[in-house]
Amino acid sequence: MIDVIVGYDDNDSELGGYFELSFKEFEDACSSVNDLNVTSIAGLDCTQEVLKETVDSLDQNRFVFVGLLHGNDEQLLTDNDVFVDVEDIDHLSNSFFFSPSCSTANKLGSELIDKGCLCFIGCIRETYATYEDYYDIYIKCETECLRCFLVTGVSIESSYNQMMSLFDEQIALLSEENDEILVAMELIGNRDSFVIMGNRELRKSDLVSS
Numbered sequence: 001m002i003d004v005i006v007g008y009d010d011n012d013s014e015l016g017g018y019f020e021l022s023f024k025e026f027e028d029a030c031s032s033v034n035d036l037n038v039t040s041i042a043g044l045d046c047t048q049e050v051l052k053e054t055v056d057s058l059d060q061n062r063f064v065f066v067g068l069l070h071g072n073d074e075q076l077l078t079d080n081d082v083f084v085d086v087e088d089i090d091h092l093s094n095s096f097f098f099s100p101s102c103s104t105a106n107k108l109g110s111e112l113i114d115k116g117c118l119c120f121i122g123c124i125r126e127t128y129a130t131y132e133d134y135y136d137i138y139i140k141c142e143t144e145c146l147r148c149f150l151v152t153g154v155s156i157e158s159s160y161n162q163m164m165s166l167f168d169e170q171i172a173l174l175s176e177e178n179d180e181i182l183v184a185m186e187l188i189g190n191r192d193s194f195v196i197m198g199n200r201e202l203r204k205s206d207l208v209s210s
Contacts, residue, residue, distance in 0.1 A: 097122070134183045
C-alpha cells in the first residue's frame with residue numbers, strides 16, 4: 001500500500017474553488033488504483049500540527065505528499081496558517097513531495113532534498129490560473145505528473161515528461177485560437193516554472209518501505 005497525503009485549501013478566499021477542483025481531479029484520476037491509501041487535509045485543518053500527526057499515523061515510512069494551496073520560497077500556507085515551513089520539515093524527509101504552488105522550489109525544495117526527501121517537484125516562480133473557464137485545463141496539466149506516476153507506475157522522470165507533453169499539447173491547441181492566446185501564455189509560464197529535484201528514477205514501488 002502507498003500512503004498519500006493531500007493538503008488542499010478549499011477555504012482560500014481567492015482560489016478555494018480551484019484548489020478543491022484540483023483535489024477532485026486527483027481523487028478521480030486515482031480512484032481506480034487499489035494500492036493507494038489517500039488521506040486528505042482540507043481548509044482550516046491545513047496546519048503544521050495536523051500534518052505532523054497525519055505523517056505519524058502512516059503505516060509506511062515513505063509516502064507521497066501533495067500540496068494544493070498557496071506557496072512562497074519557504075512555505076506552503078493558507079490565509080490563516082502555515083502548513084509546511086522550511087524551518088520544520090524533518091517529518092517530510094521520506095516523502096515524494098509534489099506541489100504546483102508558487103515559488104516553493106527556490107528554497108523549500110532544495111532544503112527538503114538536503115533533508116532526505118526522495119524527490120521534489122515544484123515551481124520556481126509564481127503560477128497562475130486567471131481564467132475560470134479554463135480551470136479544467138490548468139488542473140489537468142499540472143496534475144498529470146501525479147496521475148501518471150501513481151496510475152501507471154513508471155518512473156517520476158517519465159511522469160514529469162508526460163506532464164510537460166500535456167502542457168505542450170494544450171498550449172498548441174489554445175494558441176490556434178486568438179481568443180485563447182492569453183490562457184496559452186499563462187500555461188507556458190506555468191509549464192516553465194516546474195522543476196524536478198532528487199531521484200528521477202523513483203517509482204511508486206519504491207515508496208513501500210521494506
